[in-house]
Amino acid sequence: MIEFKAEYAVRLLYTLQTSLGWEVVMTNVDTQAAWCYHAETKHSAISVRADTFYLDWPNKPSLFKIYPNLPTVSLPKDFPIPVCDTLSALGSAEAPFDRRPSLDIGTMAQILFFSAGLTKKKTLAGGESFYFRAAACAGALYPIELYAVTTDIPGLDAGVYHFSPQEFQLHCLRKGDYRHTLITASGADAALVGAPTILILTGVFWRSAWKYRARAYRYLFWDSGMIAANLLAIAGRSHAVRIVMGFLDEPINRLLDLDTDHEVALELVALDADPSLPSPPVVLPASPLGAESCSLSVQETDYPEIRDMHTASQLTLEEELLSWRAAKPPSGPALEGSGIRLQPRPAENGRRQGLGEVILKRGSTRQFDHRPITWRELSTILSLAATAIPADFLSEPGSSLLDIYMIINAVEGIDNGAYFYSPAAGALQCLAKSDMRRAAGYLCLEQPLAADAAVTIFFMADLYQILAQYGNRGYRAVQFEAGLIGGKIYLTAYHLGLGSTGLTFYDDDVTQFFSPHAAGRTAIFVVAVGHAVKGGVLQGRTVRLVNWPPTGSAE
DSSP: OHHHHHHHHHHHHHHHHHHTTOOOOOOTTOTHHHHHHHHHTOOOHHHHHHOOOOOOGGGOOOSSOOOTTSOEEEOOSOOOEEOSBHHHHHHOOOOOGGGOOOOOHHHHHHHHHHHHOEEEEEEOTTSOEEEEESSOOGGGOOOEEEEEEEOOBTTBOSEEEEEETTTTEEEEEEESOOHHHHHHHTTSOHHHHTOSEEEEEEEEHHHHHHHHGGGHHHHHHHHHHHHHHHHHHHHTTTSOEEEEOOSOHHHHHHHTTOOTTTEEEEEEEEESOOTTSOOOOOOOOOOOOOOOOOOSSSOOOOOHHHHHHHHHTOOOSHHHHHHHHHOOOOOOOOOOSSOEEOOOOOOOTTSSOBHHHHHHHOOOOSOBOSOOBOHHHHHHHHHHHTSOOOBTTOOSTTOOSOEEEEEESSBTTBOSEEEEEETTTTEEEEEEESOOHHHHHHHTTTOHHHHHSSEEEEEEEOHHHHHHHHTTHHHHHHHHHHHHHHHHHHHHHHHTTOEEEEEOOOHHHHHHHHTTTTTTOEEEEEEEEEOBOSSOSSOSEEEESSOSSOSSEEO
8 A cells, every 4th residue: 555655645745746837847767657557557447448549540640650662672482481390489498509590681571570560461351450469569550660670691782681580681771880870879788789680669658559549559569579489489489589678779779760740769689690600890879861751640640648658667777777687687576385286287399380480370259158177287387488588687597577466267277367477486376265367357457358268467567666776667668578578478378278368457456456465556557368269259261481392391
């Protein structure tokens, strides 16, 4: 209760300052910005019922960023489709240096396709078509764009490129090796120094805000986390991959020539760092390009809360990079008692569908039935969700910014009720036993999906400790990690023949429900898992955009 009052006291102070006409300039350490944004974008039963917002369908933003006048490089379409076991890919550590295949344009095509490519096309009875992509995305709005900054690799000249999933091409923004700009902006992060290629994930505010309004800033990191989960699974088995969120924002945005009122850099992903490679050449600061891109909508609604939160979480000084690197994730609650030990399924050596096929078939579940899943299936999902993430904000091996709670509705051999999962102990702690389907549905905006699922998993965090350690930028990191773990759960569930979907929630009600154990913690994201009902709401003819069997395969 003390933390609850403190959070709203910060919001009241900020409101008072702005109402008096004071200019409140937030920096990363002024964490009232994160608290204010979080409080302003919470859902409650009252706020949802009082909301009169409706979707402006004629003004729905385009799902693709189009550069009509830039030179292009076509990506090869005969890239190998991964047939490695999904469980092995999700649980694998970094590939040994002497066993990594070289990074070339074919590998780039594979990584980009299975991370953010178009996988399916659904045509409705009225003729309208929808494209679905490799990674899950809230509302199928796809606000994340991918860019690549690379040296010369086989088949691709050094340059700064934008990935176009619609055309399966790279648009060349700048020719030449600009990796030094990223290395300098990161404070010479070791993962970037020797990487021949660095991917940049950006977020387009309006694509997500069209539906989710000011809360869309959270969704940008959930969605980029989902893409990162695919990327780690596809590339991590054969290549060194590391995610970097600690960087000076302005040089990165300038390099990509972004209009930062509309699109911003979120994460960097280093591929195949090689310490033996010479440092890239020093380059001058990137000049404005003025590259024309097509507008997304006839008009855009501005949500200043998004821009304010992003500005307040920017890093502008090298000293801030040092503080970011020194930050330590909070230690989660310890397991009380022996708990219920997980019994995960071992990797199956190809006896089930491979990783590529799982991604091609994946889709968010629209309806669950009440059949139970097995304890081994849930154990497998949870154990792989907790595998180490190679990210700069997780300095300790196996560390996490998140605590995992769940409502179990139908798991064979496990009592229905509320549980806490301790990755360190590899076990569940029962908090309460009861039939909680109705509660699960209520907490997730009264959606039947959460009530019908076999298990509904709630990611929570000690936001007070996270912001104290990482500043406002910690808010980006915790949302991103939740999306990434959610993406791993998606892939594991589909490999096991189950369904999964991400959900939103009544923020404070989730904390209250899992208290006293979760007292002082903040709800971040929700994923439901269970047996999917065949068919669904969106009926129509679905066409896969990649042929199977593939022209090649890859372990």
